[in-house]
Amino acid sequence: MTCRGHNCSNTKLIGAHIIPRGFANLIRADRNSELLKVADDGVSKAFPQLGETDGNILCADCDGLLGKNDGYAVDVCRKFKADDRANLFEDKSVEAERFSKFILSLLWRASISKRGRYCQVVTFGPYERVAREIIFGARPISEMRAFKLIVSRLRSRRHDVDRIIIEPVRFKFEKLNVYSFLLAGFRVLAVLDGRELGPEFDALIMNRTNVFRGTYLEFETLPEFKWLLSAFAANEKPLKKPVLADR
Numbered sequence: 001m002t003c004r005g006h007n008c009s010n011t012k013l014i015g016a017h018i019i020p021r022g023f024a025n026l027i028r029a030d031r032n033s034e035l036l037k038v039a040d041d042g043v044s045k046a047f048p049q050l051g052e053t054d055g056n057i058l059c060a061d062c063d064g065l066l067g068k069n070d071g072y073a074v075d076v077c078r079k080f081k082a083d084d085r086a087n088l089f090e091d092k093s094v095e096a097e098r099f100s101k102f103i104l105s106l107l108w109r110a111s112i113s114k115r116g117r118y119c120q121v122v123t124f125g126p127y128e129r130v131a132r133e134i135i136f137g138a139r140p141i142s143e144m145r146a147f148k149l150i151v152s153r154l155r156s157r158r159h160d161v162d163r164i165i166i167e168p169v170r171f172k173f174e175k176l177n178v179y180s181f182l183l184a185g186f187r188v189l190a191v192l193d194g195r196e197l198g199p200e201f202d203a204l205i206m207n208r209t210n211v212f213r214g215t216y217l218e219f220e221t222l223p224e225f226k227w228l229l230s231a232f233a234a235n236e237k238p239l240k241k242p243v244l245a246d247r
């Protein structure tokens with residue numbers, strides 16, 4: 001096995017996280033808090049607690065290079081201050097390009113990994129190479145027109161939305177191929193499709209506007225919420241524990 005990093009031929013590979021372990025740590029909030037794994041067949045303790053790794057994709061150096069943007073994105077999520085009344089968030093202090101590259105690199109790792117259900121779901125096909133060049137800094141993200149990132153912030157009065165990760169699922173959005181996941185209070189829609197979205201989305205495509213901007217969404221209106229509730233056997237308890245979910 002050779003490292004899949006850009007221009008790397010290292011054969012000494014390490015256990016690389018697909019969803020960075022910093023996110024599992026972030027939603028656990030403290031070391032004693034047990035991360036739950038939710039799937040269609042029920043709720044159990046997550047194993048491993050910091051999320052799955054793949055020992056066949058990256059060497060330590062390449063994993064470390066991607067880890068810089070991983071750590072940056074964890075910080076962005078940790079420091080985000082939600083506004084209870086606004087319809088739109090916008091924070092010019094966040095490097096939107098860096099955050100966009102992180103999302104692309106998470107999905108790219110899922111696309112080259114064979115671990116976990118969601119890694120079977122995410123396939124980059126002809127975009128694998130250009131995505132790799134971008135996330136390792138060999139070309140600008142503006143050269144990947146097929147990638148269109150739209151990020152929303154979740155809001156809920158009852159549920160601890162900051163402490164939920166739902167692994168990527170694939171569906172059609174405006175007839176385009178899209179991957180969606182929940183990440184520590186954010187809902188990510190990552191379009192991977194050569195066709196364009198309508199002009200009404202222009203102001204929200206983060207990797208083009210280069211502004212960390214998005215809409216607020218009520219958690220309880222999302223299909224992800226309904227799915228989580230059914231996984232918790234439809235009891236009416238608020239979701240207060242950290243959750244890593246495989247939808």
Ligand SMILES: [Zn+2]
Pocket residue numbers: 003004005008009010058059060061062063
């Ligand atoms: Zn490497």
